Amino acid sequence: MTCAGTPGISNLRAPGVVGVGLPVVGCRLSALAASVDGMINDDAERLKATLVAALQQLNDAVLWKLDGLGDYDLRRPLTPTGSNLLGIVKHLASVQAGYFGDTFGHPFPDRLPWFDPAAEINADMWATPQESREFLIDLFRRSWAHAQQTFAVTALDATGEVPWWPPERRHPTLHTMLVHMTVEAARHAGHIDIIRELIDGQAGRFGGDRSMPGPDEVDWPAYVERVAAAAREAARG
Template sequence: MPGRVVGEREALGQQLEFQRATLVGKLDGLEDEALRRPMTASGVSLLGLVKHLTATEHGWFLKIYAGVDEPELWPADDDFRVGDGETAEVLVGQYLRVCERAREVVAAGELDDLVTTPSGAEANLRAILIHMVQETARHNGHADIIRESIDGTTGQ
């Protein structure tokens, strides 16, 4: 659980770590078929959420903030869709690796560091961290509902 009396940087980091761990915890005990099963009219699955958040972490922390020159992981319109060869092991492993790279980038940065987004807007690391806490928490809400629909499991 995140600390209740911590500084700004630590609070942001702890909240994001908590949300990341919550997402991965939503997958516990499910077989690959259940993880990839589309559970909404738009086709979202638990693994689709993992894939999307992997792309989001990669985009904001590595490409936009750190300026890493590497291609997008998937086309933007494909990041919620799980392909036939994309197993839970592959997608979760990729998520964990991207999160680790993001941690390193954030640790080396300052909250007031400014970057320019692809749309031309400026953002600082603080705003990116807040956005990623919000984005991951929002999709964890989706994961809660999807997981409950699969096997009745509820919780964090």
């Protein structure tokens, strides 16, 4: 499989872990699956590797969206509920550390004070002035490396425990948690896409994303006005 790397993304992969080390940035999931199929014979390990690679792709895209921005733009809220780039990275790092850590008896080594019972609501969704971008990006990378250690020693059908989940769902398998975190990461990656576009117009999943038409293909201001005009016409009935 040949896939172009994305400038500005630091490698999140750790050696010796099933499903990592694949050149996944910018690849379609079908290509990921095809590559994994050729590397692993066991069906369960093949499925695990594909799931891990998909989550890896999302994690890489999340970090790429931070490139080139100053501290203010990384932190400032751009929705009525305060959504911001660095806060979303902090949140994803934290839930990733927990769901692939404590859940399977492999606790993340760092205390995350924003998850303490006495912490204020949404403390994991924004960066304090004392929490540098370097600290939070490193936390994100380390939480992923910690997760990879869990993947390496845990079967897909192994069960863990999430004490605050309802009793009928309290003991998810690793398979369930990989799907859960992929949905979580994809949802927040979409938020990050929109926030970054609002800041400086950068769009696409990664550098050179060919699925995103360039300015030589689409007159974006004219396109936006056409969409807005259609909305106004529809509202008039």
